[in-house]
Amino acid sequence: xxxxxxxxxxxxxxxxxxxxxxxxxxxxxxxxxxxxxxxxxxxxxxxxxxxxxxxxxxxxxxxxxxxxxxxxxxxxxxxxxxxxxxxxxxxxxxxxxxxxxxxxxxxxxxxxxxxxxxxxxxxxxxxxxxxxxxxxxxxxxxxxxxxxxxxxxxxxxxxxxxxxxxxxxxxxxxxxxxxxxxxxxxxxxxxxxxxxxxxxxxxxxxxxxxxxxxxxxxxxxxxxxxxxxxxxxxxxxxxxxxxxxxxxxxxxxxxxxxxxxxxxxxxxxxxxxxxxxxxxxxxxxxxxxxxxxxxx
Numbered sequence: 001x002x003x004x005x006x007x008x009x010x011x012x013x014x015x016x017x018x019x020x021x022x023x024x025x026x027x028x029x030x031x032x033x034x035x036x037x038x039x040x041x042x043x044x045x046x047x048x049x050x051x052x053x054x055x056x057x058x059x060x061x062x063x064x065x066x067x068x069x070x071x072x073x074x075x076x077x078x079x080x081x082x083x084x085x086x087x088x089x090x091x092x093x094x095x096x097x098x099x100x101x102x103x104x105x106x107x108x109x110x111x112x113x114x115x116x117x118x119x120x121x122x123x124x125x126x127x128x129x130x131x132x133x134x135x136x137x138x139x140x141x142x143x144x145x146x147x148x149x150x151x152x153x154x155x156x157x158x159x160x161x162x163x164x165x166x167x168x169x170x171x172x173x174x175x176x177x178x179x180x181x182x183x184x185x186x187x188x189x190x191x192x193x194x195x196x197x198x199x200x201x202x203x204x205x206x207x208x209x210x211x212x213x214x215x216x217x218x219x220x221x222x223x224x225x226x227x228x229x230x231x232x233x234x235x236x237x238x239x240x241x242x243x244x245x246x247x248x249x250x251x252x253x254x255x256x257x258x259x260x261x262x263x264x265x266x267x268x269x270x271x272x273x274x275x276x277x278x279x280x281x282x283x284x285x286x287x288x289x290x291x292x293x294x295x296x
Contacts, residue, residue: 020128025099028206028239032135033102035144037187037202040238043092043101045189045200046072047176048149050089054142055109059132064088064113070105070144073172075155075165080112080121085157088112096124101238102133109137148181148189180253184261190253197247198232199225199256202240205271210234210241213270215277215285222266226259233291 030039042049050071060066064082069089074081077094090108098104104127111121151173182188187202203210214234217223223231228248234241247256277285 020130023098023100023103023127023129023131026102029100029102030134030238033138033144034142037204037240038144038146039092040202040240040242041187041189041200042070042072042146044237045202045242046146046148047179048072048152048154048172049146049179050149050154051144051146053144054139055113055137056139059110059113059137061113068109068112071154073152075120075168075172076122078120078122079108079124080115082112082115082117082119082121084118086117088115089155096126098127100127100133102135103127103131106132106134106137109134146181148179150178151176182253182257182260184257185264188260190247190256192249195249197249197251199245199247199260200242201260202242203267204240207236207239207241209271211285211288212277212281213267213273214241214243214288215281216270216273217266218284218288219278219280223263225256225263229256229259234288236292 030036033039038051042051050069052067052069055066055068057066065086065088069087071089071091073093074089074091078091079094079096080088080090082088088109090105090112092101092105096104096107104124107124107127108121110132111124115121152169153173155169178192180190182190182199182201185201186204188199189201190197190199205213211234214223214231218231225245225247230246232244232246234243236242
């Protein structure tokens with residue numbers, strides 16, 4: 001083939017459409033939303049829970065509701081469901097994982113609103129850098145009051161499931177662990193797993209700031225929730241820190257409310273200290289980091 005032919009072939013090429021940019025990674029995806037710690041709890045630590053959010057009018061199709069129920073999981077891990085009664089649910093622990101949970105959940109929400117009544121959303125399109133986030137889709141005054149359920153019967157609420165969906169409900173109810181929302185601090189939950197009991201708390205501060213405060217408490221021997229309790233460690237998720245305590249399994253959630261409230265006071269005092277960590281505190285911080293697990 002001659003040079004002229006090659007040049008001609010080159011000029012006949014049609015430019016490819018620009019590929020959409022992938023969604024950028026967001027280490028703290030729910031920042032800027034009211035109740036950020038509850039969003040994290042819903043996505044990472046709660047087995048069966050719901051909350052209701054309000055959608056901006058411009059994102060609500062004709063005939064669709066302006067309120068959407070956010071759930072931990074849905075039958076068969078569906079990303080969203082538009083029920084026959086018109087209500088829309090999305091599952092925070094299912095669907096795509098682009099590196100920005102806020103965009104993923106916004107995509108699930110919009111897909112659920114657009115779906116026909118009685119139709120589950122089995123898959124959602126992969127989000128891009130141009131996809132809206134929850135911060136764009138929800139109203140600024142949208143509430144997010146978490147309700148913890150003993151099982152997943154909220155999937156039904158007057159509706160009937162059949163076949164695989166009903167089997168999924170039965171399996172989910174068999175696996176759910178007892179969980180109780182604590183009153184002493186926001187986003188704190190008591191859970192019983194087998195013969196052990198724990199409290200998990202989502203802290204609102206940046207994970208590095210929270211780790212320093214925990215290190216100060218640990219070095220001072222003030223990180224526990226009373227006798228027969230100990231701080232097991234903490235895991236990092238969605239840019240926040242979640243400490244976990246091992247508790248006396250013979251006690252119930254209400255028995256730890258006063259101790260958790262007192263711990264909250266000590267934690268706030270540790271946050272207010274602006275001097276560098278001491279040698280003991282640095283060792284305590286290193287120990288905490290060595291036991292940390294990051295959930296993405």
